[in-house]
Amino acid sequence: MNIPAPTFEWFELSPLLIVLVGACLGVLVEALMPRRLRFVSQLVLLAATVLAAIVMLVINWRQGSGGILAMGSISLDGPAYIAWGSLLVFGLLGILVFSERRLDNGATVFAASASSVPGSPLESEATTARLEHSEVFPLALFSLAGMMVFASANDLITLFIALEVMSLPLYVLSAMARRRRLLSQEAGLKYFLLGAFSSAFFLFGMALLYGYAGSFDLKAIDVAIAAPTFGPGLLYTGIAMLAVGLLFKIGVVPFHSWIPDVYVGAPTPVTGFMAICTKLAAVIGGVRVFYVALGAERWSWQPLLAVLALLTMAVGAILALTQTDIKRMLAYSSVAHAGFLLTAVVGALAVVPEGQVNSVGSIMFYLIAYGFAVIAAFAIVTLVRDSAGEANALSGWSGLGRTHPALAGVFAFLMLSFAGIPLTGGFIGKWAVFSAAWRGGYWWLVLAAIIFSLVAAYFYIRVIVVMFFGEPNRQVAVGKASGMTWVPIVVGAAATVYLGLFPGQLLELLAGAEVFWR
Amino acid sequence: MSTENLLILAAIIFTIGAIGVMVRRNALVIFMSVEMMLNSANLAMVAFALAWGGLEGQVASFFVMVVAAAEVVVGLSIIMIIFRTRRSTSVDAASLLKL
Numbered sequence: 001m002n003i004p005a006p007t008f009e010w011f012e013l014s015p016l017l018i019v020l021v022g023a024c025l026g027v028l029v030e031a032l033m034p035r036r037l038r039f040v041s042q043l044v045l046l047a048a049t050v051l052a053a054i055v056m057l058v059i060n061w062r063q064g065s066g067g068i069l070a071m072g073s074i075s076l077d078g079p080a081y082i083a084w085g086s087l088l089v090f091g092l093l094g095i096l097v098f099s100e101r102r103l104d105n106g107a108t109v110f111a112a113s114a115s116s117v118p119g120s121p122l123e124s125e126a127t128t129a130r131l132e133h134s135e136v137f138p139l140a141l142f143s144l145a146g147m148m149v150f151a152s153a154n155d156l157i158t159l160f161i162a163l164e165v166m167s168l169p170l171y172v173l174s175a176m177a178r179r180r181r182l183l184s185q186e187a188g189l190k191y192f193l194l195g196a197f198s199s200a201f202f203l204f205g206m207a208l209l210y211g212y213a214g215s216f217d218l219k220a221i222d223v224a225i226a227a228p229t230f231g232p233g234l235l236y237t238g239i240a241m242l243a244v245g246l247l248f249k250i251g252v253v254p255f256h257s258w259i260p261d262v263y264v265g266a267p268t269p270v271t272g273f274m275a276i277c278t279k280l281a282a283v284i285g286g287v288r289v290f291y292v293a294l295g296a297e298r299w300s301w302q303p304l305l306a307v308l309a310l311l312t313m314a315v316g317a318i319l320a321l322t323q324t325d326i327k328r329m330l331a332y333s334s335v336a337h338a339g340f341l342l343t344a345v346v347g348a349l350a351v352v353p354e355g356q357v358n359s360v361g362s363i364m365f366y367l368i369a370y371g372f373a374v375i376a377a378f379a380i381v382t383l384v385r386d387s388a389g390e391a392n393a394l395s396g397w398s399g400l401g402r403t404h405p406a407l408a409g410v411f412a413f414l415m416l417s418f419a420g421i422p423l424t425g426g427f428i429g430k431w432a433v434f435s436a437a438w439r440g441g442y443w444w445l446v447l448a449a450i451i452f453s454l455v456a457a458y459f460y461i462r463v464i465v466v467m468f469f470g471e472p473n474r475q476v477a478v479g480k481a482s483g484m485t486w487v488p489i490v491v492g493a494a495a496t497v498y499l500g501l502f503p504g505q506l507l508e509l510l511a512g513a514e515v516f517w518r
Numbered sequence: 519m520s521t522e523n524l525l526i527l528a529a530i531i532f533t534i535g536a537i538g539v540m541v542r543r544n545a546l547v548i549f550m551s552v553e554m555m556l557n558s559a560n561l562a563m564v565a566f567a568l569a570w571g572g573l574e575g576q577v578a579s580f581f582v583m584v585v586a587a588a589e590v591v592v593g594l595s596i597i598m599i600i601f602r603t604r605r606s607t608s609v610d611a612a613s614l615l616k617l
Binding site: 114115117118157160161164168171172175181182183185186188189192193196197200201203204206207208210211214215216 | 525528532535536539545548549552555556558559560562563565566569570572574575577578581582585588589592593595596597599600602603604609613614
């Protein structure tokens, strides 16, 4: 039997490989470095890895290389380039916040010893010895590599493996908070059980689509839909179960129930990292499956996704109104944003006038604008503290605008961007996705989306009112953070301003990089 | 055994697993039910691989086994620490995070 050797495009795939190798080196650093050097070397390794990956990505982009790589399992097309680039940037900014040690007396937000029982002698021993988990950096890098694969996977097996590679480290990271450990462990458990449940659905759906098409390849499924061997029963069940897994990761109603709990329980830097990176990877990967593999079936899934988008916006916006915890409010707002994003999906394959972005381009713009704002917002959440750690209750934020006008001003600006007020990146993003939905012919969805944007604006503006017109809360102070927190805040806020004032450059870039390879 | 019978068996195992996840309250049993769902998908893929005469489905089931093993490592460690903290693996006890 003659087995041809597989081809592998090392150079084109180097950004991905660099992140994976960096993560493996991080494990080695953990094993070989003396304890006092570990933290610094992990940090240096992280920065070097991500920057090297970005450099390789830019070189590849300038050369115009790409296509279907690694024996058809990875598709490095325009959306994959944009997803990799933004994942690397958001990943670096998000993971930088992990390393903040000045806020909590020289300790990170992660538990001294995550395996010790809260309140036990072992825990206090570990805390006194100033132990720390520098494993969080390689874990986050592994997760980042999984996300990069997920956003560019060209067959369902790769997609499934990437789904697990990106999720498993996040389950662990969510359960590792230093403060409020019971909440954090509970968040880890819930995330894990629900995540595993949803990936089982994803897997069975994948098996059914394989049965329908005879191949896991996205293109082969598209071909099989055009010339079916079997009846549509296998196909529809397969699509539905696959969609459960994908929509769970995006956080679409009715698969959103994990989002508030996990966002609240997880350490805030991890929440910031998850809030954008998981969502970005899941959306791009999901959209790729729906457009490339199931594009011919869009008349059967588009109306369903439109209804789910409507429900997601409604549930996210209305439940966010009643929240009194800032992290929980941001979690529900992230559910609402998933709904706004989904509106663009129903505009798939609509004819686009020259020089404008299509639905994929608008989704990517929205994600990038949302990502910069959400990373900065969660980094600011880590700063507002009382004696027990972060002060997440909205009452603690009262009067922050009087005591710390600059910080509150930045946070208020980010809230306005989430709300989609003009001159912010969020406004352009909303404009782009709504016009994509409009072109798809779903005018009622756009109308509903605008109404729910107004509902959502109410709770964002409520935070601003509390900050600027409330009585200052004396127990709460803004911690003195190092550059590890300030850099993401400044970069995120500056990018939000820039995208609001000069969206043209990014839109132009996206308009040239929005077509999936088939 | 024909492909159809194998598929029906896979669907039955998947349903048992899904019901197990929804009705049982012990985190360990829930986790075992999830593993059952993964294995039913394996069975379905192998059955389809037989029907199509290719190897893809069989190879995929190996990948799934590896993923399931990785999931056990992460899942059991999370369930362990929860058990040591609370002396219980009931998911009803884990209710600090509420609406």
